[in-house]
Structures are given as C-alpha cells and as structure tokens.
Amino acid sequence: MNLSLPTPARPASPGRPGRRRSASAGRAGRRTGAAALALVLAAALAACGEEVAPIEPTIDPAGAPAAADSLEVHDPWVRATVGADDTTMTAAFMVLDNTGDAEVTVTGARAEVAGRTELHEMAAVDGQMVMRQIRGGLVLAPGRGQMLQPGGSHVMLMELTEELRPGDELDLVLELSDGSDVEVSAPVKEFTEEAGHYHGDDGHGDDGHGDDGHGDDEGHDHGSHDHGDDGEGDEHP
Amino acid sequence: MSPSVGRRRLLGYVGTAVAGAAAGASAGVVGAQALDDDGRARPGAPAPGADALPRVVPAHGPHQPGVAAHLSGVTELVALDLLPEVRRARDRDALARLLRVWTGDVESLTAGRGAPGDTAPWLAAVADLTVTVGLGPGVLGEEWGIPAPVGFAKVPPMRHDRLREEWSGGDLLLLVNGADATTVGHAVRRMVADARPFAALRWRQQGAWRGRDQQGRPVTGRNLFGQVDGSANPRPGTDLFDSTVWIRDGAWAGGTTLVLRRIRMDLPTWDELTRAEQEASVGRRLDDGAPLTGGHERSDLDLAARADGRWVVAKDAHARRTHPSSHGGRRIFRKGANYEVVTPAGSETGLLFQSFQRDLTDQFVPIQQAMDVSDALNEWTTAVGSAEFAVLPGFAEGQWLGHQLLG
Numbered sequence A: 001m002n003l004s005l006p007t008p009a010r011p012a013s014p015g016r017p018g019r020r021r022s023a024s025a026g027r028a029g030r031r032t033g034a035a036a037l038a039l040v041l042a043a044a045l046a047a048c049g050e051e052v053a054p055i056e057p058t059i060d061p062a063g064a065p066a067a068a069d070s071l072e073v074h075d076p077w078v079r080a081t082v083g084a085d086d087t088t089m090t091a092a093f094m095v096l097d098n099t100g101d102a103e104v105t106v107t108g109a110r111a112e113v114a115g116r117t118e119l120h121e122m123a124a125v126d127g128q129m130v131m132r133q134i135r136g137g138l139v140l141a142p143g144r145g146q147m148l149q150p151g152g153s154h155v156m157l158m159e160l161t162e163e164l165r166p167g168d169e170l171d172l173v174l175e176l177s178d179g180s181d182v183e184v185s186a187p188v189k190e191f192t193e194e195a196g197h198y199h200g201d202d203g204h205g206d207d208g209h210g211d212d213g214h215g216d217d218e219g220h221d222h223g224s225h226d227h228g229d230d231g232e233g234d235e236h237p
Numbered sequence B: 001m002s003p004s005v006g007r008r009r010l011l012g013y014v015g016t017a018v019a020g021a022a023a024g025a026s027a028g029v030v031g032a033q034a035l036d037d038d039g040r041a042r043p044g045a046p047a048p049g050a051d052a053l054p055r056v057v058p059a060h061g062p063h064q065p066g067v068a069a070h071l072s073g074v075t076e077l078v079a080l081d082l083l084p085e086v087r088r089a090r091d092r093d094a095l096a097r098l099l100r101v102w103t104g105d106v107e108s109l110t111a112g113r114g115a116p117g118d119t120a121p122w123l124a125a126v127a128d129l130t131v132t133v134g135l136g137p138g139v140l141g142e143e144w145g146i147p148a149p150v151g152f153a154k155v156p157p158m159r160h161d162r163l164r165e166e167w168s169g170g171d172l173l174l175l176v177n178g179a180d181a182t183t184v185g186h187a188v189r190r191m192v193a194d195a196r197p198f199a200a201l202r203w204r205q206q207g208a209w210r211g212r213d214q215q216g217r218p219v220t221g222r223n224l225f226g227q228v229d230g231s232a233n234p235r236p237g238t239d240l241f242d243s244t245v246w247i248r249d250g251a252w253a254g255g256t257t258l259v260l261r262r263i264r265m266d267l268p269t270w271d272e273l274t275r276a277e278q279e280a281s282v283g284r285r286l287d288d289g290a291p292l293t294g295g296h297e298r299s300d301l302d303l304a305a306r307a308d309g310r311w312v313v314a315k316d317a318h319a320r321r322t323h324p325s326s327h328g329g330r331r332i333f334r335k336g337a338n339y340e341v342v343t344p345a346g347s348e349t350g351l352l353f354q355s356f357q358r359d360l361t362d363q364f365v366p367i368q369q370a371m372d373v374s375d376a377l378n379e380w381t382t383a384v385g386s387a388e389f390a391v392l393p394g395f396a397e398g399q400w401l402g403h404q405l406l407g
C-alpha cells in the first residue's frame, strides 16, 4: 500500500520550517535487520544528546551528497501526551519527500525526550489493524513522497521523559542508511480525532505498548506478527 | 505560484494509512490530495490567461500577507476566547504555544496542504488563502506583558450602535480569506480545533466579496447597496498604504490594528430611494463608482464643487464625512465582506466592515465619530457588532507568529 508517485522537478523551497539537517558519520552501520534494530537503537540512544543545528541546511563539507540532502520533511507534528491515557508514548507524523536521484532509506529516529524510538507502520492482520516496526526501514525511491500520518506509518516515541504539551517543539532526528541525519523540529499538537483511530484499542492499547509491547526488546511486532512476514505494504515502486 | 506548491501539486502524497480499520483489506489509500480525479498529477502552472485561478499567497514576510492581499471571494472572521484557566494564569507560555501551532497550520493550509494532523487534508486547496492572526484587548497590556500597539483601544460607544455581545469582542482573531467557502471553512475548523487546548470559539462571521471581473482582473467590488466600495483606499504597495497601515516601531513593527464592525444594512428601505438619492448619500456614482464631481472610479472627490448654488457632494454625504480632508489627512484601509444570514425567522444583510490602521484611536475613531454625528448612510446602516484586534507582524520561515511579542 505504499504507493508513490513520481516527482518531476527539484523544488526550490521546502514547505515548512523545522527542517534541519546535519551530517553525522556516527550513525553509519545502522543497516541492521529490524529485529536487531531495537537493541542497537537502545544502545545508541544513550549517546544521543547532541545539540540541534540551526535551521539552514548545511552542505556536507566532505562534498559527497548525503542522503539527508535529498530528504525533505514537511508539516511534521507530534501528538500531545497531556491528558492521554498513556503519557509515556506518542508518535510523530510528517510528510517525507525524496527529491534526489538515489534511493533514501530512513532507518531510524531519535529524540532526546524519548528513551526509545522506532519506525512503525500499520497493517491489517486477521482483520485487525496492528502496528509493527517497518522492516528494513522506510525506503523512499528517487522522487517519491511518503506520508507518515495517524492510522498509518509513524515514528513511535516511547519511554518519554517529559509530558508533551500542545505547542511545544520537539526535536527529532531521522537517521538515514548512509549515516546522515535529518533534524526535524515538530510542533506538538492535540490529536483531534478519536484516539482509537490512531492508537488504542487495536494497536498499542490492547497489546500493551507499555509493558509487554514496546517495553520488551523483542516484542515490537504488536501482537505476534513478524515484521513483514506477508510482504504486505512494503513494496515501493 | 511558489515553487514549493507547484511541486506539491505534482507530487501527490500517497499515505500508508488505512483510514479506519473498517476499510479492511490492505489497501485503503488516502492522502492523494494533489491528484485530480483520474489520479494524475495536476499541472503546477496556471493555464495562460487564467488570471482568475486561485494561487498561493506566500505566508512569510514582514507583514501577515492577508492584510494587503486583494480580496478573494470568501471571508471569515473568527474570534476565540482563551480558556478560563489560561486567562486566569495570564499564561503567556500557553499563548505562545497556541501561536506556534497556528503558525504551522497557516503555512500548510495557505500553501494548499492539509494542516499537520489534519483530519480532512483533502479539503485543503490552493485558494488564494490567507489567514491573518490578531490579539484582542483582553490579552494585551501589562498583565500579560504584551504591550498594546500605540493607540490600541476599544472603539468608544457610538450613538447609532446597537451592538450585540454575540458579534463583538474576543481574545484572538483569525481573519481567513480565500477563493471558496469550502477551503476557508476547512481552515477555520482546523485552526479552531487545534486551538482547543488553549482557546474556545467565541463567534464566526462569514461574508463574500466579488473582487474580480469576468476576465479575472482585480476590481474594487461592491457592497450590498450596489456601491463600488473601496475606491478611495490607499493602494497596497504605495508609501501611503504603508504609512496608513503598518506600525513602524517597537515590538509591533510590521503589524497593524483591525476594527471589525458588523454593520446591518436595511436593503428594503434602501431600495425605496431613487438612484439620485442613493448616489447622493455617498457622493459617488453607482454604475462605476466615480465621484459625482466627475472623473473615474479612482478619482478623488472635489469637495468644493458647487452646482446651482449647492454642494455637488452633499454635506452629509458619506464620502465627505469620512474624507481625509475632513480629518486632517487621517486615513484608514478598508475591506469588506457582504453577508446575508438566512434563518427561518428571516434574513439579515450587511457588511463585515474591516478597517486597518496603524493607530486605531488616532485614525479610525475620529472618522467613526464623525459618521456618528452625521452621515447620510446612518439611515440604512446600523452597527450590530464591534471588535478590535492587534494584527501580529509577519514571520519568516522558521519563525512563528507573535515571536516578536512572546518570544
């Protein structure tokens, strides 16, 4: 279901501020399988507390075009946790555009306020929507866009150390397979749809994001479904 | 059309969402907001000669663009009040957070994209959309640590006023203008929803304006009396406009102030007048808006002109009473939205009269007071609502609305 459409031309300007970019060699090698990802991520997170770069895009001084230079992030936002049933987790949503000529793979994400961060997708399993980690990361073919939105793919933020209030700004880093990063500053918004549409009864709610779900290093498939075992939803034309 | 939008319309996001698990199966594609019915990308550039096609009005700049932008078809003015707890605590931080949330909404909605977290992004469209945000008297002043612009105050009561609470006041303003009511209404609902943790709706007032001719060329437009209304306005882009409208100094530099008057217009009694009487009430012709003293629509009135021993422009003619020369050169910049509210009980017609000025007390008030003392139009017009807002300065990409005051 990850249909995409071609993008003809490189745009001159991004849509929203909050798009930040920095090259970071330290993230190379995060091309691990999904099952191992969480462990690596958990370890990596301990080291992540770097300052956020200014908004102006920076060109990789080394000259090699980093994947981050091709990835545009538009209209990011994060669901507020104030008043939520479970205030230890939330999700970030945004629109991703690969404006370059090469494939871009988002392999992970990190945020200071989240002890654990994963890329999730929703999938229908036995007539039930469940969320699960995106196998192999989020692959964006050249010139393709992808929406991360409620009820669909999202960046899952867990083990939050702070309450997220509407209007707060959350700094998030998207990690790309070539080791480059894209920094995103996303406003926190109240989620105005019924909560159950997004997280809740069939997804994180029932099978427990808190304890037996995300809290446990291998239980990221939200209800005993292997990542991508049916191949569904992972075709990127 | 800005490059990012041209692209945006071509791209066509396709989400992975299954909108509502009930859609079942694995597909349930949503989010192709930029596609036409065939699923093809729409051309980004307007067709040649299609001046009338809605465009993107860039959101960023030293001023909020909606003030000077030529009026597109539909205007909504929306007032919100801060929630009691926010107001009680004088919670500047909460106000700043609301403005941050709105900033993202304005940026995406005006570009024709759904707002972040939009529950119906398909309703967003490229539609000349502007969203102008202002602060009301209740959040300005020492208690809030937000200085009011010089001269900002409530409009004093007028003898002819019949103000109603439900059309007056408000802590926050959204002035939304765009090509069509669907897009405008969506922007309003979205931004009111996003304000929910901070503020609640007080009133919404809707109106329309025909600001283009058949060829799509910008024209002044007419109010419901049939008058060309706005002819003598200072023209955006001129020094006169800038000095009339924009606050020059201090934290509000680049902002302005807005007075909204909801003015009921009595069409049945207006219709009883002869055309000559109607034209005399303002001092301008009905067909082309030219002064009764000659010239064309943009010509100034010759207030000294006499014929047969009488003033050509009557003593109580609206354009004489309000003319800059009657007010030591003081001017305002006016915009309008015609409204007709139809209920089972009947209809109310009128004008959502918007006056922009640097200094509300110095510019707007004397003109309004002169009208209140005497103005031929008073016989058929009655202000039934009134509200004042300080319009925030503009913001650059990466900044947020109001950062100059709350940052």
Ligand code: HEM
Residues within 6 Å of the ligand: B223, B225, B227, B228, B229, B230, B231, B232, B233, B261, B263, B264, B265, B282, B284, B301, B318, B319, B320, B322, B323, B324, B332, B334, B351, B353, B355, B364, B367, B368, B371, B377, B381
């Ligand atoms: C429903 C109420 C009103 C109607 C129907 C109306 C109509 C008009 C018309 C037809 C003109 C002449 C064309 C033009 O220059 O725009 C005019 C001019 C003007 N009106 Fe109004 N108006 C109304 C209310 C007001 C109010 C409340 C104010 C200010 C307090 C005001 C201030 C002015 C000014 C300053 C001019 C320009 C005079 C000049 O420089 O020649 N009007 N109005």
Ligand SMILES: [Cu+2]
Residues within 6 Å of the ligand: A091, A120, A131, A132, A154, A156, A204
């Ligand atoms: Cu999730």
